[in-house]
Amino acid sequence: MAVSLLAHEVSDLCLGKPALKPLSVSATVADALAALKSSDENFISVWDCEDYSIGFGEENDGLGCCRCVGKLCMVDVICYLCREENLLSPSSALKTPVSAILPKIPGLVMHVDPSSSLLEAIDLILHGAQNLVVPLPAKRSSISRRKQHQKPSSCSPTSTSHNGREFCWLTQEDVIRFLLGSIGLFSPLPALSIDTLGIISSEVSAIDYYSPASSALEAISHSLITQTSVAIVDSEGVFIGEISPFTLACCDETVSAAITTLSSGDLMAYIDCGGPPEDLVREVKARLKEKNLDRMLQEFTILCSMTNSDSSSDEESELSPRRTLPRSGRYSRSFSYSARMVRRAEAIVCHPKSSLVAVMIQAIAHRVNYLWVIEDDCSLVGIVTFSNMLKVFREHL
CATH class of the missing domain: 3.10.580.10 (CBS-domain)
Known part of the structure; x- marks a missing residue:
């Protein structure tokens, strides 16, 4: 039992x-x-x-x-x-x-x-x-x-x-992974949808795609504490992607310069797992100069040159991002519920009718503590977290 x-x-x-x-x-x-x-x-x-x-x-x-x-x-x-x-x-x-x-x-x-x-x-x-x-x-x-x-x-x-x-x-991941190993003991709970279980939280941090990334700093700090993320949406509330502490944690300190100068949408491209696009690196340097942040610009330039010198041209080619956001400001959407949207650094999403066990597997497979919940038209419904899932198991007992 x-x-x-x-x-x-x-x-x-x-x-x-x-x-x-x-x-x-x-x-x-x-x-x-x-x-x-x-x-x-x-x-x-x-x-x-x-x-x-x-x-x-x-x-x-x-x-x-x-x-x-x-x-x-x-x-x-x-x-x-x-x-x-x-x-x-x-x-x-x-x-x-x-x-x-x-x-x-x-x-x-x-x-x-x-x-x-x-x-x-x-x-x-x-x-x-x-x-x-x-x-x-x-x-x-x-x-x-x-x-x-x-x-x-x-x-x-x-x-x-x-x-x-x-x-x-x-x-939390260790506990969820352990429970998943004996998920059959909780039948029929794992087969129920997250919507039916009522574990989708509508309390999310969300910012506009074109807003300054610096305006999201408080939300990023809060999401780190709550082990969630910051959603990026358009003016109609359509979910585009995220600024995730899990992704930022894999970056280095030079990202602080990008947060200071870029928009939220451009920051999403900058922290892509493939590394920052060269055009955004140049843009960050130019905007630091405009803001008279000379010390940050100097240190940012030195750190970037040190990073580049550690990689051969072949390695740089392999690590370059597969695509960058068009400079016109347009963005791409994905209607897949089982993969990262557009690029690896973007969000893991699911549907309100996704089963509890499917959501658990998705989160563990992608090493995140949460999944964004969206509708067929990509409108943001909310977020489901490991903590929400653990509440279900605790109440079941």
Whole structure:
């Protein structure tokens, strides 16, 4: 039965999960930027290594003197660099402590015991947790055993371990993927449409195609917190595409210059997975010059030249986008519900009559936490998220 499935412990979902690579809360934004560029993950964990042993004893959760206090991704850095006070000198902004860009919303990251049930994990997620920090099984090698008998040293800001203990984290995607593996236990729920289940949310962030991309900054920051996205629509409410934090997280800090200068529609083309079109790169440079953002222009030019020098002409040809938006401002639409619209960087969409299991598979296949819901005429209906899906499973039980 489905109830027995949810009796699983969170440690069952941690099999094969890599240990977290930590960043000290006392590090700078530049340190966070370097860590993000060297990481295989879009997010990095931020740790405070003061003495947390009181109330969080080693026998309780193994934390000792280090505790994860949040997470960061490239979008946090990009939005920070786009602030008006940082546009004149991005390099100075990078010297700021990372605590300045760490989300201040409590409960986004939570430590849990490995013996916690899957049901408890779902409840935490439904109450706002995005990442659950779980201790990994202690390594029992001869080296680790010797370390455990040594006197504990002071906490290191570059390690998430205490006496050799490491941690991983679980996400909404991990839980949805686990439930999908036993989806038959919930029959007939998975076959019902998302419309019938009432999990389509009409509360979405949407901006006009021709509006300045900078006007979407607050919406982008909010969508990062809610693990959703920003819809791009025309004057009639027709869905064109999105500015997705998931896509921005795969970019670098030079995107801050594009957000400062381009329209929302052009930004959508700029962050295409194939790389920014050359004509938009030239346009960004020209507009930075017009705005007298000389320092940003200088640093943007240097970073672009460094990126280009790392690729051969053949590689540049392969990575160039398959198409760019026409300069007339026209855009293309797609009526497919199972693929990205027009280009890889654009939105994953579904129909109100799509089944719950189909939507789950789509989201997992494309590594996103949400799907846009549109009608046959591409009018935007709303959005369905992993959190909405988990509510259905929780209520079903």
